[in-house]
Structure formats: structure tokens, C-alpha cells
Amino acid sequence: MTETIENIQTRRGEDAGPLLSVRDLKVTFQRSGEQPFVAVDGVSFDVRPGQTVGLVGESGCGKSVTSLAIMGLLPERGVKIEGEVLYNGQDLLKLSRNQMRDRRGADLGMIFQDPLSSLNPVVPIGIQVTEVLERHRGLSRKAATPIAREMLEKVGIPDPNRRLTDYPHQLSGGMRQRALIAIALAAQPRVLIADEPTTALDVTIQAQILALLKELVEDTGTALIMITHDLGVVAGLVDRVNVLYAGKIVERGNRHELFAEPRHPYTWGLLNSIPRLDGTRGQKLTPIPGSVSDNLPWASACAFAPRCSQPIEVCREQQPELVEEGTRALRCFNPIDDEVRSGRTPDAQAPTSTQPRDAAYPTDDPKGDPTMEESR
Amino acid sequence: MPNPLNPNSKKDRIDSLAATAGDRHRSGDHAQPGGGVAVATVDDAGHVEESTGVSLLASAWRRLRRNPVFLLGLAITTIFVIVAIFAPWLAPHDPAKGLLITEVRQQTNPIPAARPGFPLGADNAGRDIFSRLIVGSRQTLVVGVMATLFGFLGGLTLGTLAGALGGWVDSLVMRIVDVMLSIPSLLLAFSIAAIAARPSQWTVIIAIAVVQVPVFARLLRGSMLAQRASDHVLAARALGVKRSAIVFRHMLPNAMGPVIVQATLVVATSIIDAAALSFLGLGNPDDRQPEWGQMLGAAQRFIYDYPALAIWPALCIIVVALGFTLMGESLREALDPKSRR
Incomplete structure (x- = not known):
């Protein structure tokens, strides 16, 4: 294992540039007789080795579709994917199905939301780990077993020898998610996509899993794309945050900048709608009014305008562009200024992941068939 | 009535209470040497196990173990299988030999009555009915199991193809299956059995197996599709696992549950269908090898005067089919998460 860590570190040295860059990714769901639905619209971001990039937003904003598009897991029929996903300079979207299958698991790994349903219930954990090693490293099961044991140990599963032969239902929720991480990391992918990895877990377990992910990313120099709606997760783990709204990135920034000085009203609203432990007793939550169904089409307006706290006329007439400025980017005509911010600072200090989740903030993000979800 | 002022009265009362309490436990539980206490702990243990959460199979078995319907089905099936396996040793006579042929009078007494050594009498060829019933269970078992097995394998292949590949393969396979299902199953079995130049046990098996294929294929395809959409x-x-491995390791084993349950139910229908085919003379024409359906068919000629000749094989068919059905139904119920109590 140490040898491989060195390997990755040397690789990290060579690569000053981004390991994975997504350029103008656009995903359209088309069904005959129905209006095409643009789930992801011109999303671009970079991930460097060892860096954690977050995609944040509420249900239906296109987070999961983005991750599935990067992994090449969207159905071929009825879905149009445009743009580029460059991995080491190579466009993954141009690869054939078989080439992409060789990449998945080996170069790109993915962790899903619900650890129980993401594990095969009739196959022991050990075999689910060795399966990946057999597939991508060409090892025999016998040769792969010690590595599988090592992986389980590395993700903090006690007594890995016994767990190798255990079935998923015999593990606790936290153990299952650890096992899932072990499976995803078995073939040492350099990019790991975590799609709401802590949503199905208890808050105490959430913290453990986040700590584990952080440690693994730091140790191995894996680039991590964190998909979440939980700002606590963002605060605890993510280096760079992309806030998505209705398929577009509306704000981007480094974690501390974004929490200290949110500029987009949506980001501001998200931060404001988190209950605070140090708030005054009886203080009401400030939810973002309306729902995603109120959105305006991006083509002729700002989709967020109907729900915005400070819309101006131009918001309903013209599409705002994503303006880059140093480390930050913003898509807004009338950003939150210092005056509003000083009126009620939502979070100079980042929230912690152990805070209870807000009722006004949708936590149910079904991630089954994306077409089903988006067309609802 | 003891004197309440007597210092010993309280002690007496407690002693008598203790004695009756002990009696109640003992009378309630003859089999349990530990009495009531042991029963309570056994019950408690069961509750604890259930609350910790167990696998689907374990909890299904826990419920099946106490289900009288399942136990009855299991008992019938077990007895049937044992009888079939040991038939040649259990049968008192050779089922093919007309031992009572001397008793048969074509005009006056075509069916020899029961007598010592021949508890159910003999048929019109003087062969012992009891022995024929016992040995006949063999053919019934072979036909029931083999037809189910072949139907299962056929359905497995088609259902896997359709469910795993999807697209036009799925459409093609499912349309073929639809066509097969549109013909009444028994009629289809008759037609297939009638094609055979020389009817035998095997033509019966193949005819019934073909009829079962679409049922299995449809069921498996459905659960394969559900698996395909699963997390x-x-x-x-997302791990880049090859398609064949996904189908055979991740989809098929998880999709098999309902199909296996269906198989136990199909054994019952196979037995009935086989009997029907033999009854109509499409089965094995060699009546030296007894078969229940064929015995039933032969009994037709004497149905008014000697109904017992038909009742015995009919009863065997009904009981065995019932056994498999009871077992299959309670198995299905126990494994269906929706009907779990």
C-alpha cells in the first residue's frame, strides 16, 4: 500500500493542472412527445488531485445528473449529453461504452447515498471488494483477498477477516457505508464522486464517514467530488464549493469565502435557513420561499428570480452570466451586499455537520432514475 | 378452613398456593420438564431475536415453522417423496403382474374385490391396485419434478435474456411468451403431446415443460427488470463491472426468489397436467408401468359399478397436488415482504 501512495504522490507532483475538468456540461432529457428538459446546463468546474470540490443545491438542481454524466451512467436513449469531461486531458464523453467501462472503478469511483441498497444483498462483502480488483487489476480472487482485507481495515472496519464473509445485512449502517467506500476505492481511482454519502446515516456516523473520506483524500491524493445538499458536510470537508440552481452554477468560491461572504441570494438563503445552536430561543427559521417549480426558464431570465429575496427588473428579462472574479464566480444581477450581510450574518462561522437538518430544506433527494425525477 | 389465629395458618396457605401454582404449570406443560418458567424464557428469546433484525430467509423460516398450512404441505410432500423413492420395496406385489386374473370374470365380476393381501382389490387385469398406486407415485414424481425443472430452465434462459439485454431482445422474447400464454395451457400441452409419434413419459414431460416456460420467463423478466433499476x-x-458479471452475480441471484417459489407451485400443476394427459391416453401407453392419470382413465369403463377404482388414484393426485400447493403458497406468503406480519 505504501508503494502506491508514493506513486500517487509523485503523480500529484507532475500534475499541477486539474485532474478532471468538466466543461460546459449540458444534459438534456428528451422523450418523444414531450418538451425536452435540461437538467444540467453549462456546468464547468475543475478538480485537482487531493482537492475536494462540492456540488451543492436542493433536490432537482442537477447534482446527481452531473455525477452520473461524468461517470457515463446515464441511459443512452432519451438523454443528450453535450460538453466535455476531461480526465487527464482526455474527453470521457467521447469514449466508447467498453472503454468507459474500463475507466469506471479504475480511474473514477463513485459512492452512493444509501449504503444498504447499494450493496448486493446476496454476495458477501469480501467478494464485492475482490470483484473490483479482479476486474481492474486482473488479480485472482485468492490474490485479491488480502488486498480486500487491507481495504476494509483502512476504512475502519474492525475484524476485517470476519467481515469478508459477512453479508451486507449483517453490518450496521455506518459499516455498510465504510464497506461501500472500500469497494469504491479498491482499484484506487484517482477521482472519487460521492453522491450524498452521508444522507442515509445517523449524524454521529455522518461525522465519522466524513472524517474517513477526508483522511483518505489527504492520504492518497484522490480528487473528490462531493455532491450534497447538506451545508454541514460542505463546511467540514469541501475545499471549493459550486452552488447549483436549476442546472446552472450560480456561485462558486472557496469554502471560507463562501461561508463568510455569500453573494448570491440563493447561497445566502441556504445559509440563513440553517437552524443555529447559538441563535436566540424561539427565533424563527428563514426558509427560501417557493419551490423549484416556480423557476423561470434560464434562457430569458434568472431562474431563481421568483424566489429571490431582492429581485430587480432585469432579473426577469435577461439571463445573468457567470462572472469570474479571482477565486470566485457569481451569476447574479443584484448580489447580496455588505449592508444586507451585516444586517444578519448567516454564518461567519461554518455550521457543523452535527446540527439537525432544517425542515424547510428538502432532504429527500431520490436518486433513482434521473429522468423520472426531473420530469416530475 | 384453617384457624386464622393459628401461627401456622399463613404458612399453610402459602404452601397450598405454591402447590396449586406448581400444578398449573405442570398440567399445562407435560412435555416441558422445566414447567412454565422454561416456556417464558423460550418465548422471550424469540422476541429478542426478532427485534434485532434477521435476514429475509431466517424470518421466513421462523414464520413457516409455526405455520400449520406449511407443515401440512411439507408432511404430504415428504411422505410422497419417500413413498416414491422406496416404492419397489413398499409395494406388496408386482404392479405389472395380474395376480388375481383368475378371479376376473368378464361378464359377472370384472373387478376382483378387496381381500387379505390386496387391501384395495385389483383392476380388470387382476393387478393389485394398492401396489399400482404406490409404484405409480414414481412416475408422478418424475414427471412433476422433471417438467418443472425443464420449464424452469427454459424460463430462466428466456427471462434472463429478456431482462438482462432489454431492447429488441426483450420485445421479441416477450411477444413469443405472450403468444404461448394466449393458448390455454392444457390445450397447448395436449397439442404438443399429440405431435409425438410415440407417446411416452418423456413426451408428457416435454409437453408440460413447454407450457410452464412462459410463466417462468415472464416472472423472471419482471424481477430482472426491477433488479436492473436497483441501486x-x-x-x-459505477465500478466498471462487466455486463455478464452484473447479470449473473448481481441481478440473477436477487431475482430468483419469486421464481423458486413459483417452481413449487408449478410442481402441483405439472402433476395435474400429467394426470390429465395420461387420462386422455396421451401418456405412456405401456400400462405395465402404473401411472395415476392412466389408472384414472382405465377406471372410466367401470365408473358406475366400481367407483373405488377411480377414487383411489384421483385421491392420490388431489392430495399430492394439494401438498405442493400448500407448501408453495405458504412459502410465497412467507417470502413476500408485503404480507409479512
């Missing part, structure tokens, strides 16, 4: 299959795809 763990998506997770496996």
Missing part, C-alpha cells in the same frame, strides 16, 4: 446494480456499473 446495487447501478453501483456495480
Whole structure:
């Protein structure tokens, strides 16, 4: 294992540039007789080795579709994917199905939301780990077993020898998610996509899993794309945050900048709608009014305008562009200024992941068939 | 009535209470040497186990073990299988030999009555009915199991193809299956059995197996499709697992549950269908090898005067089919998460 860590570190040295860059990714769901639905619209971001990039937003904003598009897991029929996903300079979207299958698991790994349903219930954990090693490293099961044991140990599963032969239902929720991480990391992918990895877990377990992910990313120099709606997760783990709204990135920034000085009203609203432990007793939550169904089409307006706290006329007439400025980017005509911010600072200090989740903030993000979800 | 002022009265009362309490436990539980206490702990243990959460199979078995319907079905099936396996040793006579042929009078007494050594009498060829019933269970078992097995394998292949590949393969396979299902199953079995130049046990098996194929194929395809949309299959795809491995390791084993349950039910229908085919003379024409359906068919000629000749094989068919059905139904109920109590 140490040898491989060195390997990755040397690789990290060579690569000053981004390991994975997504350029103008656009995903359209088309069904005959129905209006095409643009789930992801011109999303671009970079991930460097060892860096954690977050995609944040509420249900239906296109987070999961983005991750599935990067992994090449969207159905071929009825879905149009445009743009580029460059991995080491190579466009993954141009690869054939078989080439992409060789990449998945080996170069790109993915962790899903619900650890129980993401594990095969009739196959022991050990075999689910060795399966990946057999597939991508060409090892025999016998040769792969010690590595599988090592992986389980590395993700903090006690007594890995016994767990190798255990079935998923015999593990606790936290153990299952650890096992899932072990499976995803078995073939040492350099990019790991975590799609709401802590949503199905208890808050105490959430913290453990986040700590584990952080440690693994730091140790191995894996680039991590964190998909979440939980700002606590963002605060605890993510280096760079992309806030998505209705398929577009509306704000981007480094974690501390974004929490200290949110500029987009949506980001501001998200931060404001988190209950605070140090708030005054009886203080009401400030939810973002309306729902995603109120959105305006991006083509002729700002989709967020109907729900915005400070819309101006131009918001309903013209599409705002994503303006880059140093480390930050913003898509807004009338950003939150210092005056509003000083009126009620939502979070100079980042929230912690152990805070209870807000009722006004949708936590149910079904991630089954994306077409089903988006067309609802 | 003891004197309440007597210092010993309280002690007496407690002693008598203790004695009756002990009696109640003992009378309630003859088999349990530990009495009531042991029963309570056994019950408690069961509750604890249930609350910790057990696998689907374990909890299904826990419920089946106490289900009288399942136990009855299991008992019938077990007895039937044992009788079939040891038939040649259990049968008192050779089922093919007309031992009572001397008793048969074509005009006055075509069916020899029961007598010592021949508890159910003999048929019109003087052969012992009891022995024929016992040995006949063999053919019934072979036909029931083999037809189910072949139907299962056929359905497995078609259902896997359709469910795993999807697209036009799925459409093609399912349309063929639809066509097969549109013909009444028994009629289809008759037609297939009638094609055979020389009817035998095997033509019966094949005819019935073909009829069962679409049922299995449809069922498996349905659960394969459900598996294809499941999270763990998506997770496996995200790991770059090859398609064959996804189908055979991740989809098929998880999709088999309802199909296996269906198989136990299909054994019952196979037995009935086989009997029907033999009854109509499409089965094995060699009546030296007894078969229940064929015995039933032969009994037709004497049905008014000697109904017992038909009742015995009919009863065997009914009981055995019932046994498999009871077992299959309670198995299905126990494994269906929706009907779990």
C-alpha cells in the first residue's frame, strides 16, 4: 500500500493542472412527445488531485445528473449529453461504452447515498471488494483477498477477516457505508464522486464517514467530488464549493469565502435557513420561499428570480452570466451586499455537520432514475 | 378452613398456593420438564431475536415453522417423496403382474374385490391396485419434478435474456411468451403431446415443460427488470463491472426468489397436467408401468359399478397436488415482504 501512495504522490507532483475538468456540461432529457428538459446546463468546474470540490443545491438542481454524466451512467436513449469531461486531458464523453467501462472503478469511483441498497444483498462483502480488483487489476480472487482485507481495515472496519464473509445485512449502517467506500476505492481511482454519502446515516456516523473520506483524500491524493445538499458536510470537508440552481452554477468560491461572504441570494438563503445552536430561543427559521417549480426558464431570465429575496427588473428579462472574479464566480444581477450581510450574518462561522437538518430544506433527494425525477 | 389465629395458618396457605401454582404449570406443560418458567424464557428469546433484525430467509423460516398450512404441505410432500423413492420395496406385489386374473370374470365380476393381501382389490387385469398406486407415485414424481425443472430452465434462459439485454431482445422474447400464454395451457400441452409419434413419459414431460416456460420467463423478466433499476446494480456499473458479471452475480441471484417459489407451485400443476394427459391416453401407453392419470382413465369403463377404482388414484393426485400447493403458497406468503406480519 505504501508503494502506491508514493506513486500517487509523485503523480500529484507532475500534475499541477486539474485532474478532471468538466466543461460546459449540458444534459438534456428528451422523450418523444414531450418538451425536452435540461437538467444540467453549462456546468464547468475543475478538480485537482487531493482537492475536494462540492456540488451543492436542493433536490432537482442537477447534482446527481452531473455525477452520473461524468461517470457515463446515464441511459443512452432519451438523454443528450453535450460538453466535455476531461480526465487527464482526455474527453470521457467521447469514449466508447467498453472503454468507459474500463475507466469506471479504475480511474473514477463513485459512492452512493444509501449504503444498504447499494450493496448486493446476496454476495458477501469480501467478494464485492475482490470483484473490483479482479476486474481492474486482473488479480485472482485468492490474490485479491488480502488486498480486500487491507481495504476494509483502512476504512475502519474492525475484524476485517470476519467481515469478508459477512453479508451486507449483517453490518450496521455506518459499516455498510465504510464497506461501500472500500469497494469504491479498491482499484484506487484517482477521482472519487460521492453522491450524498452521508444522507442515509445517523449524524454521529455522518461525522465519522466524513472524517474517513477526508483522511483518505489527504492520504492518497484522490480528487473528490462531493455532491450534497447538506451545508454541514460542505463546511467540514469541501475545499471549493459550486452552488447549483436549476442546472446552472450560480456561485462558486472557496469554502471560507463562501461561508463568510455569500453573494448570491440563493447561497445566502441556504445559509440563513440553517437552524443555529447559538441563535436566540424561539427565533424563527428563514426558509427560501417557493419551490423549484416556480423557476423561470434560464434562457430569458434568472431562474431563481421568483424566489429571490431582492429581485430587480432585469432579473426577469435577461439571463445573468457567470462572472469570474479571482477565486470566485457569481451569476447574479443584484448580489447580496455588505449592508444586507451585516444586517444578519448567516454564518461567519461554518455550521457543523452535527446540527439537525432544517425542515424547510428538502432532504429527500431520490436518486433513482434521473429522468423520472426531473420530469416530475 | 384453617384457624386464622393459628401461627401456622399463613404458612399453610402459602404452601397450598405454591402447590396449586406448581400444578398449573405442570398440567399445562407435560412435555416441558422445566414447567412454565422454561416456556417464558423460550418465548422471550424469540422476541429478542426478532427485534434485532434477521435476514429475509431466517424470518421466513421462523414464520413457516409455526405455520400449520406449511407443515401440512411439507408432511404430504415428504411422505410422497419417500413413498416414491422406496416404492419397489413398499409395494406388496408386482404392479405389472395380474395376480388375481383368475378371479376376473368378464361378464359377472370384472373387478376382483378387496381381500387379505390386496387391501384395495385389483383392476380388470387382476393387478393389485394398492401396489399400482404406490409404484405409480414414481412416475408422478418424475414427471412433476422433471417438467418443472425443464420449464424452469427454459424460463430462466428466456427471462434472463429478456431482462438482462432489454431492447429488441426483450420485445421479441416477450411477444413469443405472450403468444404461448394466449393458448390455454392444457390445450397447448395436449397439442404438443399429440405431435409425438410415440407417446411416452418423456413426451408428457416435454409437453408440460413447454407450457410452464412462459410463466417462468415472464416472472423472471419482471424481477430482472426491477433488479436492473436497483441501486446495487447501478453501483456495480459505477465500478466498471462487466455486463455478464452484473447479470449473473448481481441481478440473477436477487431475482430468483419469486421464481423458486413459483417452481413449487408449478410442481402441483405439472402433476395435474400429467394426470390429465395420461387420462386422455396421451401418456405412456405401456400400462405395465402404473401411472395415476392412466389408472384414472382405465377406471372410466367401470365408473358406475366400481367407483373405488377411480377414487383411489384421483385421491392420490388431489392430495399430492394439494401438498405442493400448500407448501408453495405458504412459502410465497412467507417470502413476500408485503404480507409479512
